[in-house]
Amino acid sequence: xxxxxxxxxxxKQFGGLTAVNDVSFSVAEGETVALLGPNxxxxxxxxxxxxxxxxxxxxxxxLAGENIAGLAPNRIAHKGIARTFQLVRILPSLSVAENxxxxxxFRPNHxxxxxxxxxxxxxxxxxxxxxxxxxxxxxxxxxDQKRMELAxxxxxxxxxxxxxxxxxxxxxxxxxVGIDLITSLGQRGMTILLVEHIMxxxxxxxxxxxxxxVGTKIADGPTADVLADPAVIVAYLGDGHx
Amino acid sequence: xxxTLITGLVLxxxxxxxxxxxxxxxxxxxIMNLAYGETLIFAAFAAFLxxxxxxxxxxxxxxxxxxxxxxxxxVIYGVMMxxxxxxxxxxxxxxxxxxxxxxxxxxxxxxVMLVAFGxxxxxxxxxxxxxxxxxxxIAANRLLAFALAVIIGATLFYVLTRTRWGTTIRAIAVNPNxxxxxxxxVNRTARFxxxxxxxxxxxxxxxxxxYQTFNASMGxxxxxxxxxxxxxxxxxxLMGALVAGLLLGVVETLVATYVDPGLTLAATxxxxxxxxxxxxxGLFGKAAGR
Amino acid sequence: MTRTILGxxxxxxxxxxxxxxxxxxxxxxxxxxxxxxGYVVLASAWALFSGPTRYxxxxxxxxxxxxxxxxxxxxxxxxxxxxxxxAAGIGLAVxxxxxxxxxxxxxxxxxxxxxxxxxxxxxxxxxYEVNVTGTLGRYIFLPISxxxxxxxxxxxxxxxxxxGWLIARSRLGLALKVIGDxxxxxxxxxxDISGVKLALFAVSATIIxxxxxxxxxxxxxxxPSIVFxxxxxxxxxxxxxxGGANRLWGPALGxxxxxxxxxxxxxxFPSHYSIILGLMFIAIVFVVPRGVLAGVEDLWKRLRxxxxxx
Numbered sequence: 001x002x003x004x005x006x007x008x009x010x011x012k013q014f015g016g017l018t019a020v021n022d023v024s025f026s027v028a029e030g031e032t033v034a035l036l037g038p039n040x041x042x043x044x045x046x047x048x049x050x051x052x053x054x055x056x057x058x059x060x061x062x063l064a065g066e067n068i069a070g071l072a073p074n075r076i077a078h079k080g081i082a083r084t085f086q087l088v089r090i091l092p093s094l095s096v097a098e099n100x101x102x103x104x105x106f107r108p109n110h111x112x113x114x115x116x117x118x119x120x121x122x123x124x125x126x127x128x129x130x131x132x133x134x135x136x137x138x139x140x141x142x143x144d145q146k147r148m149e150l151a152x153x154x155x156x157x158x159x160x161x162x163x164x165x166x167x168x169x170x171x172x173x174x175x176x177v178g179i180d181l182i183t184s185l186g187q188r189g190m191t192i193l194l195v196e197h198i199m200x201x202x203x204x205x206x207x208x209x210x211x212x213x214v215g216t217k218i219a220d221g222p223t224a225d226v227l228a229d230p231a232v233i234v235a236y237l238g239d240g241h242x
Numbered sequence: 243x244x245x246t247l248i249t250g251l252v253l254x255x256x257x258x259x260x261x262x263x264x265x266x267x268x269x270x271x272x273i274m275n276l277a278y279g280e281t282l283i284f285a286a287f288a289a290f291l292x293x294x295x296x297x298x299x300x301x302x303x304x305x306x307x308x309x310x311x312x313x314x315x316x317v318i319y320g321v322m323m324x325x326x327x328x329x330x331x332x333x334x335x336x337x338x339x340x341x342x343x344x345x346x347x348x349x350x351x352x353x354v355m356l357v358a359f360g361x362x363x364x365x366x367x368x369x370x371x372x373x374x375x376x377x378x379x380i381a382a383n384r385l386l387a388f389a390l391a392v393i394i395g396a397t398l399f400y401v402l403t404r405t406r407w408g409t410t411i412r413a414i415a416v417n418p419n420x421x422x423x424x425x426x427x428v429n430r431t432a433r434f435x436x437x438x439x440x441x442x443x444x445x446x447x448x449x450x451x452x453y454q455t456f457n458a459s460m461g462x463x464x465x466x467x468x469x470x471x472x473x474x475x476x477x478x479x480l481m482g483a484l485v486a487g488l489l490l491g492v493v494e495t496l497v498a499t500y501v502d503p504g505l506t507l508a509a510t511x512x513x514x515x516x517x518x519x520x521x522x523x524g525l526f527g528k529a530a531g532r
Numbered sequence: 533m534t535r536t537i538l539g540x541x542x543x544x545x546x547x548x549x550x551x552x553x554x555x556x557x558x559x560x561x562x563x564x565x566x567x568x569x570g571y572v573v574l575a576s577a578w579a580l581f582s583g584p585t586r587y588x589x590x591x592x593x594x595x596x597x598x599x600x601x602x603x604x605x606x607x608x609x610x611x612x613x614x615x616x617x618x619a620a621g622i623g624l625a626v627x628x629x630x631x632x633x634x635x636x637x638x639x640x641x642x643x644x645x646x647x648x649x650x651x652x653x654x655x656x657x658x659x660y661e662v663n664v665t666g667t668l669g670r671y672i673f674l675p676i677s678x679x680x681x682x683x684x685x686x687x688x689x690x691x692x693x694x695x696g697w698l699i700a701r702s703r704l705g706l707a708l709k710v711i712g713d714x715x716x717x718x719x720x721x722x723x724d725i726s727g728v729k730l731a732l733f734a735v736s737a738t739i740i741x742x743x744x745x746x747x748x749x750x751x752x753x754x755x756p757s758i759v760f761x762x763x764x765x766x767x768x769x770x771x772x773x774x775g776g777a778n779r780l781w782g783p784a785l786g787x788x789x790x791x792x793x794x795x796x797x798x799x800x801f802p803s804h805y806s807i808i809l810g811l812m813f814i815a816i817v818f819v820v821p822r823g824v825l826a827g828v829e830d831l832w833k834r835l836r837x838x839x840x841x842x
Contacts, residue, residue, distance in 0.1 A: 002726060009787075051720060052719075052720075053716070053720075061740075067765065072719070072724075073716075073719035073720050074718075074720075074722050074723055074724045074725070077720055077721060077722035078722050082720070082721075083720055085716075088716055089716065089717050090714075091710055091711070091713040091714055091717060093709060093713050094709060094710070094713065094714055096705070101706070102710045102717075102718075102721055102723075104701070105703045105706055105707075105720045106721050106723045107721075107722055108722075108724040110703070112703055129609075134684070141617075152721065156557075156721065156722065156792050237626070243684075253589065274644075275644070276638055276647065287771075322814070325818070326817075329821075335586075335821070337639065337640060338586055338588055338639075338840050339817055339821065341588050341640075341767075342588065342773070342813065342816075342817045343813075343814055343817045344815030345590075345766070346809075346810045346811070346812075346814035346817065347810060347812060347814065348810065349766065349806045349807070349809050349810030349813065350806075350807050350811060350814070351810075352806055352810075352811035353804065353805070353806035353807030353808075353809075353810060356803065356806065357807070390561055415636060462647075462648075462651065462762070463651065465647070466644075466647060466648040466651070469644045469647070469648075470644075470648075472578055473641065473644065477640075502659060502663065504655060504658065504659040504662070504663075505655070505656075505659055507648070507651065507652055507655050508652060508655060508656055508659075511648065513651045514645070515633055518634060518637065518641060518645070519633055522636075522637050523640065
């Protein structure tokens with residue numbers, strides 16, 4: 001397996017606070033990797049640095065051999081990284097189809113006009129929103145907004161997909177649907193890095209997991225091993241449970 | 243050279259005071275006030291009227307003008323800005339709305355002054371005698387203006403850094419959203435800060451009337467200079483405004499003396515451009531001096 | 533589709549009628565038409581950039597003045613069309629410099645910068661004329677009649693509104709909507725936000741420069757304080773706001789009545805002109821903040837909803 005994403009000694013400081021300290025890990029082509037850790041451990045900060053929302057204080061983020069650390073988010077998007085947001089972000093004044101077309105229209109080999117419309121409809125079908133492109137994005141239910149956001153990320157045809165707690169807030173039935181959806185993406189060879197709190201989903205989806213605590217990496221390996229690691233259990237549940 | 247430097251510092255003192263008022267209005271009240279310079283010129287005319295008609299010297303004039311300016315600022319905020327602030331809680335358009343509304347205000351005040359005083363340059367003679375400072379000859383009125391700027395500026399600084407009320411104000415500048423959580427009435431403080439800013443503009447106007455000619459359509463230039471100083475010092479940063487104001491006064495005087503008086507504004511803008519390109523958060527960073 | 537064709541036919545018909553109008557109204561009428569069309573272009577061009585981005589540009593007269601002054605300087609050395617091209621080029625270059633310096637930053641920096649830009653350029657030109665060329669004030673002797681100026685402005689108006697129409701249907705238009713909704717999403721879907729803003733600002737500023745250049749022959753005598761008159765920025769802004777800066781026809785709709793009103797005001801109340809202007813400005817911000825067109829649309833929607841409910 002070739003390495004797609006390589007994070008090296010990544011560090012981020014906000015003023016005096018070190019949110020991410022010397023984190024290194026890599027993601028191979030076609031792999032689905034979980035980035036785990038309790039609240040405030042720096043996972044989302046890592047995702048934000050990979051996607052370009054923040055520039056790292058130091059360290060390298062290498063995508064397919066190219067260091068992309070510190071590039072503007074639109075440049076990074078063009079390098080082939082797409083993401084969803086922890087709190088779903090829709091474009092409220094646009095229709096569902098237009099939300100997806102926005103990503104189609106500004107990717108490197110952009111689509112426009114009927115081509116874009118057809119492709120958007122196809123992507124919406126894929127995430128379970130077939131035939132609902134004309135609806136207002138604002139009128140969608142929470143799960144459907146999440147689906148739309150995923151379709152928008154997929155529209156970019158990314159080499160690496162970043163999912164920031166995409167499954168959170170779903171009811172058990174929706175969760176099953178969501179897991180199936182991500183599984184099918186993985187089976188098609190998509191490389192995915194996901195931040196998730198729902199362990200059931202992590203076990204089902206990810207062959208490997210990286211765990212962070214207070215800004216540093218504390219474990220990295222096959223999911224089952226990592227979740228059984230005493231250090232990880234302490235980080236999640238506190239000393240009393242180890 | 244030395245006399246140029248001192249003249250520059252004296253001018254910069256007024257600038258710094260004026261810019262501190264603007265930074266109070268923007269940093270705490272969140273109002274970008276484009277009519278700021280008009281307020282200043284209005285106070286200059288008031289000082290002129292008091293001096294020429296009633297024979298009241300500008301120092302006593304300050305005692306009359308400053309409370310009036312504070313009251314006027316208080317009323318303007320209540321009548322014009324408060325509704326915009328309330329409205330923007332939903333739409334998030336305070337910045338644009340305040341710019342547009344104060345732009346309108348600019349023309350109203352300027353129009354009133356044009357009707358009342360015409361468009362000619364005005365000045366009066368007060369303490370226009372040379373005084374020797376370190377071998378440089380400086381007009382007494384300029385020195386007095388500088389002394390006043392130092393007194394007013396120092397009082398303001400003391401109030402903002404040493405009193406409970408000052409802490410309140412600075413808390414809002416740092417985090418307007420968290421301020422209500424610790425029991426701060428943001429609206430009342432914003433109104434107070436706006437009025438205080440108006441008062442500082444007026445004090446600057448009185449000082450300028452003491453040593454410089456002025457006319458009804460000059461306000462815009464002062465607003466611009468104050469804005470440039472505020473940005474150089476970092477938005478909402480009082481200490482930054484002070485240093486940047488002094489700096490601008492010196493640069494202007496140097497350019498006027500050694501290059502060409504017609505290019506002072508160009509010099510101001512050149513500095514502005516450099517700051518925007520190189521350090522948009524201001525010369526002293528964001529957190530400095532608060 | 534048929535509706536679009538019908539719309540185009542109507543616009544073409546309207547343009548033909550407007551182009552024919554000068555033969556009917558006499559010299560004073562042509563002067564009014566010319567001034568009005570000038571402001572229609574200025575307001576529409578202003579809104580092209582400031583409408584969707586909400587960056588309040590106070591630099592209109594800076595570009596207008598650049599256009600006019602370029603004509604004054606070059607009208608005797610270059611053919612007319614070349615002068616227009618040079619003027620547009622200078623306007624574009626200045627817009628790019630200003631845009632690159634300010635559009636990466638928060639909107640307030642842009643406002644402040646444009647606020648003084650006209651004054652800066654006016655002082656620089658004055659300084660240059662006095663110190664380098666030794667002349668302040670220039671004459672423009674170009675054999676261009678008011679009718680011809682009017683026709684050029686009319687063509688520019690059609691072009692400007694046409695550009696607005698095209699942008700709304702282009703990727704640039706979609707980019708603007710996305711940026712308006714959520715800048716973070718815009719950046720992460722690959723939109724170059726400052727690039728989009730810069731492009732729009734450049735287009736808008738170039739058109740405004742051309743208005744100044746085309747109108748310059750009207751003056752015969754030009755000096756910096758005439759062509760860099762800040763009232764022009766102010767009027768443009770208020771017209772676009774009144775009609776609605778986010779609507780294709782909004783600025784034009786605001787420009788026509790306000791232009792006539794201001795003509796009447798400056799003839800009858802010259803000394804109270806600026807007070808009345810300022811008060812109107814404040815009134816617009818308070819009463820119709822999104823423009824008359826948007827206000828009417830809201831009202832229409834509410835009425836229809838009421839009708840459906842009944």
